[in-house]
Amino acid sequence: MPRGDVAGSQTTKATLGLRELVFEGALAPDERVPEVGLADRLGVSRTPLRLALATLAHEGLLRALPGGGFVVCSFSLDDVADAIELRGVLEGTAARFAAERLESPAELADLVAVTGQLDAVVAEPTPLLERFVELNDRYHRALVVLAKSDAVARAIGNAVALPFASPGALLASQATLTREREVLVVAQHQHRMLLEAVEAGHGSRAEDIAREHARLAKLNLELVLESEPALERLPGAPLLRRVV
Amino acid sequence: MPRGDVAGSQTTKATLGLRELVFEGALAPDERVPEVGLADRLGVSRTPLRLALATLAHEGLLRALPGGGFVVCSFSLDDVADAIELRGVLEGTAARFAAERLESPAELADLVAVTGQLDAVVAEPTPLLERFVELNDRYHRALVVLAKSDAVARAIGNAVALPFASPGALLASQATLTREREVLVVAQHQHRMLLEAVEAGHGSRAEDIAREHARLAKLNLELVLESEPALERLPGAPLLRRVV
DNA sequence: CGGACGTCAACGGCATGCAGAACGCGGCGC
DNA sequence: GCGCCGCGTTCTGCATGCCGTTGACGTCCG
Numbered sequence: 001m002p003r004g005d006v007a008g009s010q011t012t013k014a015t016l017g018l019r020e021l022v023f024e025g026a027l028a029p030d031e032r033v034p035e036v037g038l039a040d041r042l043g044v045s046r047t048p049l050r051l052a053l054a055t056l057a058h059e060g061l062l063r064a065l066p067g068g069g070f071v072v073c074s075f076s077l078d079d080v081a082d083a084i085e086l087r088g089v090l091e092g093t094a095a096r097f098a099a100e101r102l103e104s105p106a107e108l109a110d111l112v113a114v115t116g117q118l119d120a121v122v123a124e125p126t127p128l129l130e131r132f133v134e135l136n137d138r139y140h141r142a143l144v145v146l147a148k149s150d151a152v153a154r155a156i157g158n159a160v161a162l163p164f165a166s167p168g169a170l171l172a173s174q175a176t177l178t179r180e181r182e183v184l185v186v187a188q189h190q191h192r193m194l195l196e197a198v199e200a201g202h203g204s205r206a207e208d209i210a211r212e213h214a215r216l217a218k219l220n221l222e223l224v225l226e227s228e229p230a231l232e233r234l235p236g237a238p239l240l241r242r243v244v
Numbered sequence: 245m246p247r248g249d250v251a252g253s254q255t256t257k258a259t260l261g262l263r264e265l266v267f268e269g270a271l272a273p274d275e276r277v278p279e280v281g282l283a284d285r286l287g288v289s290r291t292p293l294r295l296a297l298a299t300l301a302h303e304g305l306l307r308a309l310p311g312g313g314f315v316v317c318s319f320s321l322d323d324v325a326d327a328i329e330l331r332g333v334l335e336g337t338a339a340r341f342a343a344e345r346l347e348s349p350a351e352l353a354d355l356v357a358v359t360g361q362l363d364a365v366v367a368e369p370t371p372l373l374e375r376f377v378e379l380n381d382r383y384h385r386a387l388v389v390l391a392k393s394d395a396v397a398r399a400i401g402n403a404v405a406l407p408f409a410s411p412g413a414l415l416a417s418q419a420t421l422t423r424e425r426e427v428l429v430v431a432q433h434q435h436r437m438l439l440e441a442v443e444a445g446h447g448s449r450a451e452d453i454a455r456e457h458a459r460l461a462k463l464n465l466e467l468v469l470e471s472e473p474a475l476e477r478l479p480g481a482p483l484l485r486r487v488v
Numbered sequence: 489c490g491g492a493c494g495t496c497a498a499c500g501g502c503a504t505g506c507a508g509a510a511c512g513c514g515g516c517g518c
Numbered sequence: 519g520c521g522c523c524g525c526g527t528t529c530t531g532c533a534t535g536c537c538g539t540t541g542a543c544g545t546c547c548g
Contacts, residue, residue: 009531010531010532010533011531011532032499034499035499035500036498036499036500044532044533045532045533045534046500046533046534047291047531047532047533047534048531048532048533050295050500050501051294051295051298054295054298054299055298055302058299058302060394060395060398067500067539067540067541068499068500068501068539068540069499069500079394079395082393082394082395082396083395085337086337086393086395086396086399089333089334089337090333090399093329093330093333149326149330150304150323150326151304151323151326151327151330151403151406152326152330154304154402155330155334155399155402155403158398158399158402159395159399162395253501254501254502254503255501255502276529278529279529279530280528280529280530288502289502289503289504290502290503290504290530291501291502291503291504292501292502292503294530294531311509311510311511311530312509312510312529312530312531313529313530
């Protein structure tokens with residue numbers, strides 16, 4: 001039995017399992033989460049489960065009830081839009097910091113490489129969406145590294161805890177949509193412009209681009225909502241409430 | 245024994261007590277936090293203490309060790325500056341949202357009232373700093389309410405978990421500083437300009453003002469660092485490291 | 489027939505005991 | 519004298535039992 005929160009720890013197991021149960025809708029939103037049944041279901045004891053519950057509550061996926069216990073949060077479309085806008089603001093700050101704090105062009109090596117690979121993916125007649133999402137995530141992670149700020153990194157980490165707020169979540173669900181390629185082209189254009197702005201040390205422009213880049217996810221959200229099959233692929237879709 | 249996380253709960257007691265111990269430097273930064281001794285010291289069992297440790301780790305005050313256990317985080321001046329800048333970005337977003345989402349002037353009643361009271365405090369020849377800090381906090385809380393966004397509210401809540409990043413922390417410690425009144429005048433001017441911008445629906449301007457308002461805290465930080473007695477009043481001062 | 493009270497069952501919070509792992513120390517070998 | 523290995527202590531993570539509270543149901547009284 002390892003001591004730390006390493007993978008394989010019961011707490012980690014409970015956290016990951018619980019998060020997955022929430023995302024796939026196995027736990028109904030706005031309903032009390034039963035502590036005992038869940039422990040059996042996840043194969044862990046109640047102690048690590050309670051730690052996992054506290055973690056997801058911090059992330060905003062659960063809400064603590066005044067009388068004790070937790071409920072799964074549900075999100076209106078406005079909530080999702082807010083979360084995306086917030087991510088844009090934070091990534092905008094990361095982009096600005098990256099531009100302002102760049103010490104040598106060598107630091108951009110990762111970002112440049114990923115951008116090049118993304119170009120190649122988008123250039124395909126039928127781009128592999130899965131590959132794009134993977135590289136997209138790497139791009140965004142590299143940007144956060146360049147920001148050189150633990151505070152910003154933590155804030156972004158919290159912001160993307162909501163599944164539909166993360167950079168690639170809305171992309172991954174629209175494999176069947178027709179406007180898919182156009183969205184990819186625009187996104188990649190923004191990636192390249194953002195890279196240029198950071199390289200040139202144009203912090204304010206980098207911030208604006210990153211914000212607008214996140215707003216692409218809002219557009220994707222609308223597209224996904226119009227398509228039932230795409231909606232089913234969206235992680236965390238059961239947490240959305242169409243009607244308020 | 246109450247069921248929820250109400251005040252009086254052992255977990256709450258542990259969390260508050262632990263946070264206070266960290267802020268006052270009773271636990272040395274970068275040193276392992278002993279779990280057993282702490283439980284005795286706080287008068288709680290290890291189970292609620294571990295929940296409190298997890299909470300403070302989420303807030304960024306503690307860091308989980310790979311081998312298990314936690315250490316108190318230490319912060320460089322750059323870290324503090326980043327945290328303040330981040331708070332500015334988030335409050336800027338809150339201000340923009342407030343301006344964009346204002347439905348009726350009546351919603352501003354709280355903010356207007358607090359601003360008026362702040363005027364009165366600053367108008368005094370020797371303003372009561374304590375009173376100013378209290379009203380200042382109320383002003384910032386009212387702004388967050390006007391933003392009408394849970395996501396932004398949570399992000400700001402996380403950002404101000406670091407004590408020296410919160411709006412009034414740096415003010416409260418400088419009761420003896422000579423430039424105190426000037427800072428108050430500037431801060432209150434910004435409060436009023438921000439209120440005007442929100443009232444007029446000028447989102448972008450409101451955002452800019454809120455950002456710059458937060459940067460006043462950076463100036464205060466420099467002032468506090470030059471004064472030993474002020475530094476001693478600063479909550480969480482033991483977590484700062486002058487040398488890297 | 490409706491409301492209020494009493495009882496009951498279930499649930500969540502807390503304390504504690506136990507087992508496994510990491511760190512430190514002493515001894516041994518080179 | 520230095521480095522390595524083995525052992526022990528100590529600490530953390532986990533499981534579980536107990537207790538208090540809470541909400542619900544049934545019953546009784548008005």
